[in-house]
Amino acid sequence: MSLIRKFATVGGATSASRVLGFVREMLIAASLGAGPVADAFYAAFAFPNLFRRIFAEGAFNLAFVPLFAKKLEADGEKSARQFAEEVLAMLVAILLLFTALSLIAMPFLVSTIIAPLFENPAKIDLTIIMTRIMFPYLLCMSLVAMLSGVLNSMRLYFLAAIVPVLLNIILVGVLLLGLWLGAGPRTTGIMLSWGVFISGFAQLALLMVGTKNAGFSLKLKRPKMTPQVKRLLILMGPVVLTGGVLQINIQIGRIIASAQDGAIALLQYADRINQLPLGVVGIAIGVVLLPELSRSLNAGDHAEVSRLQNRSLEFALLMTLPAAVGFVIIPDAIVSLLFERGAFTAETTALTAAALAGYASGLPAYVLIKVFQPAYFAREDMRTPFYYSIVMMVANVGISLALFPTMGHVGIAIATAISAWINFRISTRKTNPVPGDDDCCIKRNNGRIALVWP
Template sequence: MLSRILGFVRDILVAAILGAGPVADAFFIAFKFPNVFRRLFAEGAFNAAFVPLFAGKLEEENGAKVAKAFGEQAFAFLFWVLLALLIVMELSMPWAMRLFAPGFMNDPAKFDLAVHLTRITFPYLLFISLVSLMAGVLNSLNKFAAAAATPVLLNICLIGAILGLTPYLETPGHALAWGLFGAGIIQFIWMFWNAVKNKMGLKLGWPRWNADVKTMVMRIIPGAVGAGIYQINMLVDMIIATLLPTGSISFLFYADRINQLPLGVVGVAVGTALLPMMSRQLRGGDETGAMNSLNRALEFSLLLTLPAAVAYMVIADPIVSILFERKEFVASDTQATAAALFVYALGLPAYVLNKALTPGFFARGNTKTPVKIAAVCMVVNIAFNLLLMGPFLHVGLAMATVISAWVNTLLLAIFLRKNGYLTLDSRLKNRAGRIVGACLVMAAALYGLTLLLQAELVGSQLLRILSLCALVGVGLLSYFASVFLFGAARWSEVKSMMRRQ
């Protein structure tokens, strides 16, 4: 939550100083480029293969020693593969940019700026991927705080860069690019220190091929294909967005940043905690415990995600306007971004549910089924991108993303159920309907208050901020009051689900 709050501060500054123009588009491409590969190499296939194996070794005799040795082998493998990729990409960046941002070629200045900024930001991939591996190690030890704090460091670095470096560099985009580069180094030092503190400091050596590494690689390959398919979706969105009018990339970025608040706080947290937990339960033969963990993760996801999605749809325009509309970010930018946020909100429950459903396969070492599902979703996303980009421009890209996300959710649930990995218990079924009812009460309260605050929402900066705070406060109060009134949750259960156990 602290990371997301600082992220909003960062995005407010970026919107005010960069706006939604060509420099902003170039930086957002440079920002997304290493992050697309990060999700492929670190948060995707690698950790999906590494964490269950590492968590399993912790349960063996001399588990900590055996697990640490395996962690060092994985660390070496990831480091040398990413270093080779980094060198290749730095040398071939102009050609890569022609492939991934073809729309920029019509504007040589924007194209050259995107190449230059991406060369600065791309080393972030190496550092943050190693950070993700060490986070997997600590998460398997039930140490979650250090990894959860790393995005805080990223936002502090970017805020410091845009405020401190902008006056001394060519553009604010350059300041942010160097801020991202520095953030990778700081995040790596932070996680390494925490790993050492927990007696899991991983030493770098030459990669060695043995049975454990072979098993990991064999699990990575289908996982990499699956994660790669998802990243192809992201790249296709990025490529098509460069072909749309200037600002389209920025509109989607700002809308996605707001949408990432519940996804980052709830979805990532659920997936991060669930994978090692289910891996240990299944390793111990506790199928019933694993099924209960999955049901509670789904319940927790719905409890905190559905109200966020409804709120975004009801008050999308005030949120975007009050957060971003100042200086370089004008009213037309607000309308374009709010439209994208409304659509993204429709898919928010699906994004979070996917984070909860996927560990049901990965904890059992099954990476092939999610790959096949991801392939179907890639085709769906590309088809709807091409179909909707013409009439709806950047909003059409958001629509395609949402449709693909819901297809992914439905297919994951169907195949989990078919394989006997998912049975929705009576508590989840009962609570889901009550959560929906609480969301409808909240939506009515928000809509009514929006009508009452029409003048304040377009008044002075202070009045607008206070109005947004009022909307958020009333939304939270009406939702949670309804949740407890309808019996959708009990306070003791909420506290229990929040605990690490």
């Protein structure tokens, strides 16, 4: 199977999830608009989702997969299974403890990192209730991420890519039920939270069946800090931050946005549109490229490593640059078509469109970062992208704080885009992502990419 075909398989499944995600978002927009319940729901949902993105699209794909793939290739299935079971035991123990502590401390978490600038007490209470209902989703999604890593390493990409569709199917069902019952915004919000809770367990159950059918069912052992688990945790430390840096950036944006009524919902709607090309192309590259790179590196095939990276760069730019141009030039027409009905007014369209243009100006950078990061992670170099991500976060916070007083929520979107470009710029200019490789194509491509952002 060619690299393009593998991207297309994962991208296709992700597309199905994104299309249903759009239907879900359109129904939420029509039911809740950019009102206080929408703000509370998105703030609450963002918290377990933040970890989901970091684990599913970050740490587990970037730290667990290379180690697991290496074990599978070098030591065989038995050794790989033992490693996976050790990791599973530790993961379950850590997550259960973390979930229990978070549920107890939820009022504190809401007032410090989830939505610290909410002022309305009813909105704060609703956020606490919703976050408590949805938080166990994190436990399920972390296990889903691990099982997805196992399946991806066995070159079974489809099930792991299609499983997020369940979340959208259940939430669309809940929203339609709410509309049919004539539920008010608050009841709809609570129903949505329970929908998220149920979907977490449904996704986990499906992947457990999938891994069992693939002949790789895992047993839950007593947690032990073995050298292999320790190595994974050491590797995961910086990857947790680096892999999910875009999500952390967006979360910082949400925290600052909680000072403006409706801003969290507006940024969410804009980000949803922006995530379409990012999800399909960026995640497909990240998920497929890393195992391929790891395999080629282990085989010592440097020509193949260069080829993989060059093709990924071209594919990323080919698909994202026109999308970014479209979002920047006609954001109002796109937002109006997708969301403007029910509680989502023309005024909400104008506010969301401005945020979309801001986010979209960084779209190529978000995807290009996803191409460059696996090159470091595949070599188990976790430090360099980690330092870059720190620079990116500092830039994001600084620019957001500078722009927010005058531009409001749009300033946050622009700050996210500028900081992504900064990350990309330093990733390509300061270090060659293929150390010791004199491949002229990479240098030529860097020159081409520099043209995009003079």
